[in-house]
Amino acid sequence: MTDATANAAPAPKQGKHAGSLFDADARTKKRNAAETRFRAYGLTAVGIGVAALIMLMTSILGQGLPAFNQTFITLDVYLDEAKLDKNGTRDIEAIKKVSTFGYAPLIKNAMAAKVDELGISFETFGVSGKDAEAMISKEAAAQLRRFVIAHPDRIGDTVEFEFLASGRIDGYYKGRVSMESAEKDSNVTPGQLQLADALKEGGALSTHFNWGFITMADASENRPEAAGIGVAMLGSLYMMIIVLCLALPIGVAASIYLEEFAPKNWITDLIEVNISNLAAVPSIVFGILGLAIFINYAGLPQSAPVVGGLVLTLMTLPTIIISTRASLKSVPPSIRDAALGVGASKMQSVFHHVLPLAAPGILTGTIIGLAQALGETAPLMLIGMVAFVREFPSAPPEGFFDPASALPVQVYNWTTRADPAFVERASGAIIVLLIFLLCMNFLAIVLRRRFERRW
Amino acid sequence: MPVLWIVLAVLGLGLIGFYVGRMRALGSAGGDTRQLHSLPNYYGWHAFMLTAVPALLVLAAWLLVAPNWIENTVGAGIPEATIAESGSRSLVMAEVRRAAGALDMAVQQGLMDAATSHDIDANLSDVTERLKETGAIITSDVTQPVLQAAQLYRNLSAISALWMSVAVLVLATAGFAVAVLRSDKDFRARNTVESGIKIILILASTIAILTTVGIVMSMLFETGNFFEKYPWQHFFFGTKWAPDFRGDSELGMLPLLWGTLYISFVALAVAVPIGLFAAIYLSEYAGPKLRAVAKPMIEILAGIPTIVYGLFALITVGPIVRDWFAAPLGLGNSTNSVMTAGLVMGIMLIPFVSSLSDDIINAVPQAMRDGSFGLGATHSETIKQVVLPAALPGIVGAVLLAASRAIGETMIVVMGAGAAAAQFQAGLGAVVNPFEAMTTVTVKIVSQLTGDTDFASPETLVAFALGLTLFVITLGLNVLALYIVRKYREQYE
Numbered sequence: 001m002t003d004a005t006a007n008a009a010p011a012p013k014q015g016k017h018a019g020s021l022f023d024a025d026a027r028t029k030k031r032n033a034a035e036t037r038f039r040a041y042g043l044t045a046v047g048i049g050v051a052a053l054i055m056l057m058t059s060i061l062g063q064g065l066p067a068f069n070q071t072f073i074t075l076d077v078y079l080d081e082a083k084l085d086k087n088g089t090r091d092i093e094a095i096k097k098v099s100t101f102g103y104a105p106l107i108k109n110a111m112a113a114k115v116d117e118l119g120i121s122f123e124t125f126g127v128s129g130k131d132a133e134a135m136i137s138k139e140a141a142a143q144l145r146r147f148v149i150a151h152p153d154r155i156g157d158t159v160e161f162e163f164l165a166s167g168r169i170d171g172y173y174k175g176r177v178s179m180e181s182a183e184k185d186s187n188v189t190p191g192q193l194q195l196a197d198a199l200k201e202g203g204a205l206s207t208h209f210n211w212g213f214i215t216m217a218d219a220s221e222n223r224p225e226a227a228g229i230g231v232a233m234l235g236s237l238y239m240m241i242i243v244l245c246l247a248l249p250i251g252v253a254a255s256i257y258l259e260e261f262a263p264k265n266w267i268t269d270l271i272e273v274n275i276s277n278l279a280a281v282p283s284i285v286f287g288i289l290g291l292a293i294f295i296n297y298a299g300l301p302q303s304a305p306v307v308g309g310l311v312l313t314l315m316t317l318p319t320i321i322i323s324t325r326a327s328l329k330s331v332p333p334s335i336r337d338a339a340l341g342v343g344a345s346k347m348q349s350v351f352h353h354v355l356p357l358a359a360p361g362i363l364t365g366t367i368i369g370l371a372q373a374l375g376e377t378a379p380l381m382l383i384g385m386v387a388f389v390r391e392f393p394s395a396p397p398e399g400f401f402d403p404a405s406a407l408p409v410q411v412y413n414w415t416t417r418a419d420p421a422f423v424e425r426a427s428g429a430i431i432v433l434l435i436f437l438l439c440m441n442f443l444a445i446v447l448r449r450r451f452e453r454r455w
Numbered sequence: 456m457p458v459l460w461i462v463l464a465v466l467g468l469g470l471i472g473f474y475v476g477r478m479r480a481l482g483s484a485g486g487d488t489r490q491l492h493s494l495p496n497y498y499g500w501h502a503f504m505l506t507a508v509p510a511l512l513v514l515a516a517w518l519l520v521a522p523n524w525i526e527n528t529v530g531a532g533i534p535e536a537t538i539a540e541s542g543s544r545s546l547v548m549a550e551v552r553r554a555a556g557a558l559d560m561a562v563q564q565g566l567m568d569a570a571t572s573h574d575i576d577a578n579l580s581d582v583t584e585r586l587k588e589t590g591a592i593i594t595s596d597v598t599q600p601v602l603q604a605a606q607l608y609r610n611l612s613a614i615s616a617l618w619m620s621v622a623v624l625v626l627a628t629a630g631f632a633v634a635v636l637r638s639d640k641d642f643r644a645r646n647t648v649e650s651g652i653k654i655i656l657i658l659a660s661t662i663a664i665l666t667t668v669g670i671v672m673s674m675l676f677e678t679g680n681f682f683e684k685y686p687w688q689h690f691f692f693g694t695k696w697a698p699d700f701r702g703d704s705e706l707g708m709l710p711l712l713w714g715t716l717y718i719s720f721v722a723l724a725v726a727v728p729i730g731l732f733a734a735i736y737l738s739e740y741a742g743p744k745l746r747a748v749a750k751p752m753i754e755i756l757a758g759i760p761t762i763v764y765g766l767f768a769l770i771t772v773g774p775i776v777r778d779w780f781a782a783p784l785g786l787g788n789s790t791n792s793v794m795t796a797g798l799v800m801g802i803m804l805i806p807f808v809s810s811l812s813d814d815i816i817n818a819v820p821q822a823m824r825d826g827s828f829g830l831g832a833t834h835s836e837t838i839k840q841v842v843l844p845a846a847l848p849g850i851v852g853a854v855l856l857a858a859s860r861a862i863g864e865t866m867i868v869v870m871g872a873g874a875a876a877a878q879f880q881a882g883l884g885a886v887v888n889p890f891e892a893m894t895t896v897t898v899k900i901v902s903q904l905t906g907d908t909d910f911a912s913p914e915t916l917v918a919f920a921l922g923l924t925l926f927v928i929t930l931g932l933n934v935l936a937l938y939i940v941r942k943y944r945e946q947y948e
């Protein structure tokens with residue numbers, strides 16, 4: 001009978017489980033479809049995250065890169081003795097008495113001379129001499145005055161200067177201003193733009209890299225072309241110095257105590273809970289603390305880097321303590337035991353052996369904490385750093401008490417101004433900030449790669 | 456800067472102490488280090504610490520306490536009539552400080568001799584004239600009580616500075632003397648130094664507690680002042696936010712709280728699904744190559760400062776939301792809206808949710824997955840029915856942490872959400888419209904505390920009450936989240 005059963009081909013089954021095992025039935029198909037869908041959701045989520053990053057970066061880069069270029073107008077200015085030094089004595093005090101208003105006519109004349117030299121005339125474009133002067137930044141007169149005060153002997157000469165073009169003319173070459181928009185704009189006329197094109201053809205107007213954006217101080221509302229991030233960068237640097245000098249030693253000392261010496265009791269628990277909570281307190285609350293304690297109670301000056309540094313120190317401490325404790329913990333107990341075994345005291349074993357081995361991890365954590373502090377804005381706004389600061393702070397330590405700005409706050413400050421040229425500046429400042437952050441994070445990664453030890 | 460000089464003097468003395476202490480100990484052992492109880496440097500450190508540390512601590516304490524004491528003493532001496540005239544004691548004191556500073560400058564620049572600056576009966580108009588010449592900002596003429604108070608202020612400051620120098624230097628010298636006298640070959644220098652270092656370590660670790668105490672105390676104190684001027688029921692339950700610096704403000708918190716919660720809700724609605732799915736995909740499906748690229752890219756989002764997100768909301772997302780969604784739908788025409796701020800904040804929160812969830816999903820033991828596969832479940836079924844339920848408490852913790860971030864976030868809402876509080880009076884439509892500008896607790900803290908502030912008016916003080924509310928809410932969320940996460944971690948370890 002076995003033969004018969006072996007020969008008789010099994011009849012194809014009917015119903016639910018018909019056909020080959022490789023033919024998926026309806027339920028399996030459904031389950032597999034669900035599987036594919038689920039994977040697709042996951043991949044989409046990852047894609048959205050990456051796309052968001054790319055969109056953020058392109059938006060900031062696209063807006064901000066033009067800020068590094070600026071339109072300049074080159075003019076030969078005749079430094080008229082009759083206007084700048086009436087007595088001809090070259091007395092520096094007398095020269096200083098001439099305000100920037102006294103320099104404006106020189107620029108106006110120089111502009112007229114340049115137009116004549118190029119063989120064009122204001123009338124062709126329907127531009128008056130005053131309009132032509134308005135094409136040059138109001139900063140130009142101050143630039144001229146600084147030059148004359150520094151070189152009084154050049155009065156009477158004709159000197160070539162490169163002046164910043166006004167914000168609207170600059171915007172024309174960056175696509176912010178067009179002939180159509182200029183007709184509705186009270187600050188610029190189409191004629192001025194045509195004249196600018198003519199100047200460009202004549203070689204008097206050019207667009208190139210602007211160091212002033214990086215080195216100069218902030219400028220007032222109506223001269224965006226002269227605004228720079230110099231003061232803000234210096235202020236941020238001062239604050240980072242304070243944060244580094246305070247947060248690193250205090251943070252390391254606190255972590256050593258908590259990790260190596262602290263007895264297990266409720267006080268230690270309280271401190272630990274406190275630190276992990278402080279790490280998650282909103283940054284603006286630290287701003288309120290700074291305002292109430294450092295400014296209102298201790299009487300420290302507003303918008304000073306010292307107050308900002310102290311507030312950021314308190315904010316960065318939990319980050320540094322948490323990462324320092326993690327790297328102290330990663331040093332194996334055998335190191336401590338060996339040190340104790342050859343007669344070192346507990347303190348010696350920590351300071352001579354554990355701490356040096358944990359140093360790369362501590363440094364990495366500190367750099368990441370500093371990077372976080374560098375980008376922080378909200379607490380600094382509360383301690384008065386939004387103020388308009390035009391003077392560079394002096395050298396430390398006095399400079400720590402002078403008013404200064406900070407990079408992120410400067411960005412915020414510019415976004416609140418009406419002229420769209422400031423938005424471009426804000427994006428440019430963001431690029432500088434991101435470059436700093438990138439360098440710091442890169443350094444942290446290199447440190448970790450180079451010195452991290454696996455036990 | 457005399458304080459700097461005092462510090463340098465103390466440190467210099469400490470340095471001398473280091474060498475003298477070390478030499479004396481070595482001398483007592485006849486130059487043979489084996490005779491000493493401790494290594495020679497410990498004797499040096501002992502002298503340095505005893506000289507510098509107490510002196511510097513006293514200096515710091517003095518600098519902290521003295522200005523306050525001077526203010527109170529001077530403030531108590533100002534007649535009530537003057538205070539009534541200018542409105543408040545703090546305004547008079549500000550004037551007194553300015554006058555005192557101007558007197559200092561006048562003497563320094565030689566515009567006024569030292570005797571005149573102390574003369575109580577000096578000609579007021581003449582003094583005012585001189586002070587204005589120094590370039591100090593003196594708004595009005597100096598009055599008799601203000602001048603007297605300013606002179607007292609200067610005197611007390613000078614006396615305080617003098618005594619501070621004396622006290623600090625005497626203490627440093629005493630420490631120096633004690634340390635040097637104690638340096639002997641039998642003195643247990645290492646033990647002393649080590650217990651000293653331990654005290655310093657303990658002090659450093661209490662700074663965290665001091666910070667928390669400082670936050671709570673400063674906000675409680677000012678909030679108390681606020682509730683003296685404004686009834687607390689109106690603050691907590693008021694439905695209208697309309698500050699007016701001329702007085703008669705309505706400072707109800709509910710519209711702000713609604714804006715905060717609404718924006719946070721939108722942000723979480725964006726961040727939680729995306730973050731969670733990204734974490735699942737990266738930890739369960741993605742190959743090592745994709746993981747190595749995508750994970751850091753998503754984590755970069757966490758390292759970008761919030762001001763960058765704020766700018767992104769202002770210049771890119773705001774116009775897109777307005778032109779593509781709000782305006783065609785007829786729901787609004789403002790670039791600042793709940794949607795703008797919520798979307799951008801959602802992007803910011805993706806890495807928080809994803810990296811925390813990633814850790815938690817990875818902590819689920821592989822045996823649980825293998826068991827599920829063995830029963831014939833597909834990968835997604837395993838994730839949905841085994842991995843996620845096991846990781847749920849941790850994921851809830853991560854979401855709570857993200858929520859606390861969202862509620863406390865400032866720059867994105869300052870630049871993306873607008874400054875107008877939700878109008879409960881305008882009906883439900885205006886309150887729930889996501890394309891309407893809506894302000895939050897953090898935005899109002901910033902706007903009430905920046906610019907010209909008067910710490911006597913409820914319009915400024917309300918910011919402290921708002922800050923305290925914010926602190927309590929985020930603290931509650933954090934504690935809850937940490938509790939849940941910690942409890943969960945214990946399960947698999």
